[in-house]
Amino acid sequence: MGKRDDFSNKVKKILAQRCAYQCSNPSCEKVTVGAHSQNDKAVSIGRACHIEAASEGGPRYNKNMSPEERKSISNAIWLCASCADRIDKDEIRYPVKLLHEWKSDAEKMINPDNHKRAAGNNIRIVSIANTAGGVGKSFVSAAISVAISKVKSKKVLSVSASQSNHSIEFLGLEEENKKAAQYKLKDCAVKLKTYNLPSHQNINVVFLSELEEIALHQSISFGRTDLKKLLHSTAKENEYEYIVCDCGRGLDTNIQREILLCSTDVIIPVGQHNHAFHGMGLICDLLKNSEACENIWTLYSMGFLTANQKINVGMRRRFLEKQEVFKKFNLEINEIKTVVPKNSYIDKLLWEKEDIFNCNKLKDIFFAYEEVVKECFCN
Structure with a gap:
């Protein structure tokens, strides 16, 4: 290996400042400086890394580069020590183009004039879950x-964590047709494809x-998954303030x-069967360990009503009993006052592959959901 074209201290300092001393890997974003146990010292785990190697034989070496180009800030990326080692041990997985994208995206996020970062910090992850089936999750x-999207006039990312992907089908896109839809993010191993x-x-x-796909990549690359960071970085890049997740039964998969554990708000639909409350209890048992969850809501879905659109008194009594149980664990379950009405057309229209959200016959249902959003997210 020949002489290294190392960065100057000035380049290292400016490079670190341009990304606020955060690792530029979007799946990491670790802060690389901090307080030492001694009051007059600081700890740094950040590195100024060469995108194209500092010397011949190194990862991603470019023989056509001049020494000045190799040691310039344009060939540098700021990473934590762990990510720095990783990119040099697998240059095929971490090519030059990808590292330049990491660097560019990290610096854009830090730019004081870029309001995307602020939007990302206010992200609400709203999960819909109940281990019971048949409640309309x-x-x-x-x-x-x-x-x-209507009431708040915000961009929304709707995520299906359910095998059925029915929530996305109801919105008008089936998985077999998704290739015809436009990707909103670059097709990159550490970024989420949205449609x-x-x-x-x-x-x-x-x-x-x-x-x-992303969870597998994270597990192989980092030995763990971090879907919270993935969702937040996606929100920052695309200015989503709300991510709505169909979590299905909620406990079937690690995903x-x-x-659920990184959700700020969890809505638990309950229907006409007693097992819906057992399912609600299992979800709440998991949420007792959540540091992110701020609100748990229960929604009286259509099956909760009697024929004359009144709340089933016996079923509501079951909810109140569950509510008291979880208060003992300092877990408050909020009761959404808005009740989604029964509608005889709903079951038929759901599976006709039409745009149900523009159907006049279902206006009362969608008006009710707008009221739900006002009640939960417009305080």
Whole structure:
């Protein structure tokens, strides 16, 4: 190995400052400076790394580069020590183009004039879950996504963590047709692919298969998954303030559990069967360990009503009993006052592959979901 073209101290300092001393790997973003146990010292785990190697024989070496180019800031990326080692041990997985993208994205996020970072910090992850089946989780997820986009006038990312992907089908896109949809993010191993919807401009969607692909990549590369960081970095880049997740039964997969635990808000639909409250209890048992969850809501879905659109008194009594149980664990379950009405057309129209959200016969249902959003997210 020949003479190294190392960075000057000035280049290292400016490089670190340009990304606020955070690792530029979007799946990491670790802060690389901090306090030492001694008051007059600081700890640094950051490195100024060569994108194209400092000397011949190094990773991603470019023989056509001049020494001045090799040691310039344009050939440098700031990473934590762990990510620095990783990119040099696998230059095929971490090519030059990818590292330049990491660097560019990290610096854009730190730019004081870029308001995307502020939007990302305010992100709400809203999960719909109940281990019980037949309570309408997928439809609730789709309806809440549409209602937020209308009531809040915000961009929404609707995520399916359910094998069925029904919540996305209700929004008008089936997985077999997703290749025809436009990717919103660059097709990169550490970024989440999101898709446009033909009928809802302010909503983008993510299929379970994309989550599984990223989770596998994270597990192989880092020995763990971090879907919270993935969702937040996606929100920052695309200015989503709301991510609505159909978590299905909530406990079936690690992906569902991890998303639930990083959710700020969890809505638990309950229907007409007693097992819905048992399912609610299992979800709340998991959420007792969540540091992110701020609100747990229960939604009286359509099956909760009697024929004359009144709340089933016996079923509501079951909810109040569960509510008291979890108060003992300092876990407050909020009761959404808005009740989604029964509608005889809903079951038929859900599976007709039409744009149900523009159907006049279902206006009362979608109006109710807009009221739900106002109640939960417009205080």
